[in-house]
Amino acid sequence: MKSLVITLNGDDRSGIVESVSRVIVEFSGEWIESRMANLSGKFAGILRANLPDDQCECFTAALKQAVPDLSITIERVDSVPDSSGQKVYKIELLGQDQPGIIHRISSLLVQNGATVEELESEVIDASMSGEKLFKASISLCLEQGQSIDKLQDALEQLANELIVDIELG
Numbered sequence: 001m002k003s004l005v006i007t008l009n010g011d012d013r014s015g016i017v018e019s020v021s022r023v024i025v026e027f028s029g030e031w032i033e034s035r036m037a038n039l040s041g042k043f044a045g046i047l048r049a050n051l052p053d054d055q056c057e058c059f060t061a062a063l064k065q066a067v068p069d070l071s072i073t074i075e076r077v078d079s080v081p082d083s084s085g086q087k088v089y090k091i092e093l094l095g096q097d098q099p100g101i102i103h104r105i106s107s108l109l110v111q112n113g114a115t116v117e118e119l120e121s122e123v124i125d126a127s128m129s130g131e132k133l134f135k136a137s138i139s140l141c142l143e144q145g146q147s148i149d150k151l152q153d154a155l156e157q158l159a160n161e162l163i164v165d166i167e168l169g
Contacts, residue, residue, distance in 0.1 A: 001050040003032070003077040006063070010070035012043040019066045024049050027059040035118070043070070048077070086141045088117060089148065091155070095164025097123050097132040104162065105138070108154050113146035134164070 008020065017036065024031055034047035051059050060074050093105065102121065109116060121136040142148060152168050159166040 001030075002053045002056055003048060003050050004056065004059075005075045005077055006045075006047050006049060007073045008043065008045045008047075008067065008070045010043055010067075012038045012041055013069075016043055016045075016067060016070070020045075020047070020063065023059065023063045023066045024051070027055040027062065028052055029055070029059065089114075089140050089142065089151075090169050091136070091138040091140065092167045092169070093134070093136040093138070093164055095134060095159075095162060097134040098162065101134050101162060101164070102136070104158060105136070105155075105166075108158055109138075109140060109151075112151045112154055113143035114140045114151060115143070116140050 006020075008016070021031060029049045029051040032048045032050055034045065036043070036045035036047070038044075056076070063074070064072055091105075093101070095101075102119075106116065116138060118139040119136065120138075121134065124133050124135055125131075126133050142151065148168075155166045155168055
């Protein structure tokens with residue numbers, strides 16, 4: 001079996017996931033993991049599927065034919081990293097929306113040896129005041145030898161600078 005990472009994007013419509021999953025099944029593949037969303041009427045998805053080695057070329061052509069209205073990128077993955085020994089941490093952030101929040105936090109993470117595994121964010125209305133709040137949930141892994149306590153201290157300092165709540169769990 002060969003592991004493929006497939007990215008898809010384009011105008012959202014009914015049936016995209018069904019079409020992609022049907023082609024995977026038709027080629028004796030297995031849907032392993034995915035993240036998909038509708039963002040402002042656009043479909044954005046990334047998934048990993050395993051397919052028999054001899055089916056990859058035909059699968060690619062069939063997938064592009066099944067969803068011709070989407071931009072599709074397919075990359076073969078030679079080996080899937082084993083992350084079973086890594087500890088995953090989660091950051092929850094909530095505060096007044098302001099330019100550069102993601103840049104500030106991602107810069108801090110990279111300076112402290114952290115890798116973003118998953119990031120979700122949105123701007124929401126505050127229930128009482130109606131002001132715009134920025135909300136983010138970030139899953140991350142620390143490089144071996146990096147200190148979670150040092151990262152916690154850096155996040156607390158950043159939270160004070162941005163006047164936001166940041167919780168590391």
